[in-house]
Amino acid sequence: MEYDIAIIGGGPAGYAGAIKAAKLGLKTILFEKEHLGGICLNYGCIPTKALLKSAITYRKAKDFEKLGLSAENLSYNLEKVVKRSRDISSRLAMGVAFLLKKNGVEVVNSHAIITGNNEITANETKYNCKNIIIATGAKPRSIPNVEIDGEFIVNYKEAMLPKSIPARLTIIGSGAIGMEFAEIYSSLGSKITVIEAMDRIMPNEEVEVSDTMKRILTKRGYEFITSGFVKSITKENDIIKTVLEDSKEIISDKVLVAIGVTGNIQNIGLENIGIETFKGHVKTDDFFKTNIPNIYAVGDVASPPYLAHKASHEAIKCVELICGKTIKPIDKNNIPFCTYTSPQVASFGVKQGKVGKFPMLANGKALTSGENDGFIKAYVDETNGKVIGATMVGEEVTELLSTFLALNNNDVEELMLAHPTLSESISEAILSASGNAIHI
Secondary structure, three states, X not given: OEEEEEEEOOOHHHHHHHHHHHHOOOOEEEEOOOOOOHHHHHHOHHHHHHHHHXXXXXXXXXXXXXXXXXXXXXXXXXXXXXXXXXXXXXXXXXXHHHXXXXXXXXXXXXXXXXXXXXXXXXXXXXXXXXXXXXXXXXXXXXXXXXXXXXXXXXOHHHHOOOOOOOOEEXXXXXXXXXXXXXXXXXXXXXXXXXXXXXXXXXXXXXXXXHHHHXXXXXXXXXXXEOOOOEEEEEEEXXXXXXXXXXXXXXXXXXXXXXXXXXXXXXXXXXXXHOOOEEOOEEOOOOOOEOOOOOEEEOHHHOOXXXXXXXXXXXXXXXXXXXXXXXXXXXXXXXXXXXXXXXXXXXXXXXXXXXXXXXXXXXXXXXXXXXXXXXXXXXXXXXXXXXXXXXXXXXXXXXXXXXXXXXXXXXXXXXXXXXXXXXXXXXXXXXXXXXXXXXXX
């Protein structure tokens, strides 16, 4: 049997692309070796936000007196907190399976290898495919000579399934993953030390964001070490010692390594037909094409930034291209970035032009909610008055970001909203009117 499109990987890129292909009438097959929904749904975007909700709510409940309320004997049940996050992930994973079945996508739960220009092999069965989309996602980066033991030295997957909260947690890396886990563990009682190799925390954001978040979180008890390069991590009698290249030592009960991810390019058969790679990713052009004419790559395996909404958007556009539609290269300036700490951080676009800034301290809703840390900064093109970028720090600014994105782009099919946000429901509702919604 021959398939119009075969997709390797069932994460946000893979399943979105498969559903889109099926809706366009293409015979579609999807290969996923582990869990539908990929890392994002099972061990990333979704379960972390569930953990964050529980943890932040618990921390804020300690300050109920500021709202004229009181809560006595406040506590949490870690097992139930973790179970809630797992149950939400399981529910959504079942939803993805339902949507794939509803749209007629054939799903093969197996490791898949490209064995020819038009051939994929899985479970010793060969599948003929006119077009192949590689959507295998990414895996955590590691520190040389540091072994992740899964108990004392962990990555995001183990950190998401804690059996206890360590008194002291060292986090290596202050990107979105590191900072969100810092929020979770700090809110539940850990003393947090964050080590960042760059000269400031959250280095992908503006300096003002880094400074603002450092000020807020230092007041909350965080310790930050910048320009810190890890030399070694050792365990001695259940105590973890992290030694930096300047000989500084940090003692903790657990270490989370969160220094980013890189593409999953191993063991999928790239070398069998000479698919080119570049810096740990499948090499593609602006239209997702590899050096093999009918083979494409989208999402984290192809290029950063490593974001679920960017991956899904690329997959949908890639399928449209295969179907003969003329598409535009994705404008990376329109990709939203979000970090779900408290306060949250959100940004997009070009940070130049005329700048307008408004402090959350002057916003009535922020004051009434007791969440007035942060600011809104807008960048406007001086020639036409168009919003070309924004940077925000504040409660729920990840939702406010959709307003900026809509002002920048009035074509809902080209609009890329951040995941996970409530705002995504707006574009899905509009797209459903034309039968183009993915998640319903």
